[in-house]
Amino acid sequence: MAKPLPPFQAFLDEHRQPVLSFLRSMVGPDDADDCFQETFIAAMRAYDRLDGQHPRAWVMTIARHKAIDHHRARARGPEPRAEPPEQASPRANPGADAPDPELWSAVSELPPKQRAAIGLRFAGDLAYAEVAVALDCSEEAARRSVHEGLKRLRGRFAETKEAA
Amino acid sequence: MSETNEKGLARLERALRAGAGAGEDEAAAAAARLVERADAAGLADVAYATVDTPLGSMLLAGTDRGLVRVGLPRETFDDVLEEISARVSPRLVELPRRVDEARREVEQYFEGSRREFELPLDWRLITGSFRCNVLEVLTKVPFGEAITYAEAAERAGSPRAHRAAGSACGSNPIPLVIPCHRVVRTGGEMGGYGGGVEMKRYLLKHEGWLD
Numbered sequence: 296m297a298k299p300l301p302p303f304q305a306f307l308d309e310h311r312q313p314v315l316s317f318l319r320s321m322v323g324p325d326d327a328d329d330c331f332q333e334t335f336i337a338a339m340r341a342y343d344r345l346d347g348q349h350p351r352a353w354v355m356t357i358a359r360h361k362a363i364d365h366h367r368a369r370a371r372g373p374e375p376r377a378e379p380p381e382q383a384s385p386r387a388n389p390g391a392d393a394p395d396p397e398l399w400s401a402v403s404e405l406p407p408k409q410r411a412a413i414g415l416r417f418a419g420d421l422a423y424a425e426v427a428v429a430l431d432c433s434e435e436a437a438r439r440s441v442h443e444g445l446k447r448l449r450g451r452f453a454e455t456k457e458a459a
Numbered sequence: 460m461s462e463t464n465e466k467g468l469a470r471l472e473r474a475l476r477a478g479a480g481a482g483e484d485e486a487a488a489a490a491a492r493l494v495e496r497a498d499a500a501g502l503a504d505v506a507y508a509t510v511d512t513p514l515g516s517m518l519l520a521g522t523d524r525g526l527v528r529v530g531l532p533r534e535t536f537d538d539v540l541e542e543i544s545a546r547v548s549p550r551l552v553e554l555p556r557r558v559d560e561a562r563r564e565v566e567q568y569f570e571g572s573r574r575e576f577e578l579p580l581d582w583r584l585i586t587g588s589f590r591c592n593v594l595e596v597l598t599k600v601p602f603g604e605a606i607t608y609a610e611a612a613e614r615a616g617s618p619r620a621h622r623a624a625g626s627a628c629g630s631n632p633i634p635l636v637i638p639c640h641r642v643v644r645t646g647g648e649m650g651g652y653g654g655g656v657e658m659k660r661y662l663l664k665h666e667g668w669l670d
Contacts, residue, residue, distance in 0.1 A: 300549040302540045304494075304507075307552070311490040315481035327481070328489055335493045339502045342549055398471075398478050417472060418479035445468050452471075 298347050303339060310354050311335075317355060317419035320399055321362035321411070330365055334358040352428035355419050359411055359429055401451050402444070409444035416441050494552045504548035506557030507540070512569045514658055517635075519558045519565065522547065525579030526561050528632045531654035546584060565635070569665075574602035576636045584632035592616060593627035594637050603666045605641045608650065629653060635662070 300306075314334060318327040334357050338345075345353055402413050408430065415426045427437040497503045505527065507520040515532030520543055527547060530539040544551050555562065560578060567573035585591050592615035600606055606614075612624035628639040634653055640662045644650045652659035663669040 299541065299545040302544040302551040303549055304552045305540070307490050307493065312481060312483055312486040315486045315489055316479045319481050320479055331489050332493055332496055336497060336500060336502070339497050339550060398474055413475065417475035445471055449467055449471055
């Protein structure tokens with residue numbers, strides 16, 4: 296017999312913070328809440344189908360799709376905005392001790408798969424096995440995407456530091 | 460060379476983690492909005508809240524049909540919520556507004572301004588026709604009175620089933636509101652209570668049946 300599902304409230308409380316962080320990394324703080332609402336409403340509708348093996352990866356998969364939908368909708372919208380502006384807003388990274396606001400803004404300029412992998416790993420706080428589930432790829436490929444993303448970010452930051 | 464590379468990557472990872480955080484407060488606020496939205500979309504099958512009483516915190520859970528489960532102070536609420544999740548629906552959220560009327564009536568009961576509950580009940584956690592009959596009988600035992608297990612069995616239509624009547628009381632998912640505390644042993648002994656005998660004694664004193 297399958298293990299019974301935890302009460303939805305417990306599931307929501309356990310995953311709300313990493314999901315919101317991940318969505319901020321994907322769509323910026325201004326739109327993260329909308330995506331968050333859509334993600335958990337969809338999760339609640341589909342809750343019976345949660346297999347319980349990787350609940351966080353499961354909800355992150357939904358969140359990633361909502362973020363992709365969001366980017367597509369915005370690309371079709373009347374006034375497509377340039378990619379990183381909201382990351383640079385003062386609300387971009389509140390709370391943490393002296394975070395570098397440019398860093399996540401640079402993440403938003405990575406190729407989509409690297410961006411999602413970095414977001415899942417460091418904002419969503421997922422293990423590589425879970426990143427793999429959420430990206431629907433092998434664990435090895437998930438590691439590679441994160442690693443390549445990191446290298447690219449480091450290169451970019453070396454440049455800006457030298458320029459400054 | 461590669462060692463400094465590794466160090467650089469590790470520093471970058473730390474900076475990413477430090478800069479990523481949506482605060483816990485913001486996440487909690489987003490989750491609270493989500494629960495309201497889920498309710499508006501008809502997805503919140505069961506809503507619950509806690510209420511403070513002189514005996515400790517009680518849990519009240521309701522569906523669209525009515526109050527489905529009351530958790531007594533002695534129970535572990537996480538276990539109660541898991542039971543509801545498994546037996547009613549896992550779409551269970553904390554939404555005090557939906558059980559406001561039940562909270563108000565429980566508060567009034569303990570303040571002494573209410574003797575009868577006027578809440579719609581959801582009987583789906585009560586299984587078996589005899590159990591159902593016994594609990595139905597109990598809803599008609601008024602504040603300030605008590606009956607014996609034998610009387611409960613008799614009124615439920617099986618005069619000799621006083622043990623089964625006791626077990627029906629013990630399995631009552633909506634204690635206090637379905638007043639299983641108003642059933643005592645022949646001879647006036649308390650008998651058991653899911654919330655503990657002390658709670659039963661408190662309730663019967665509160666209702667004036669015990670001095």
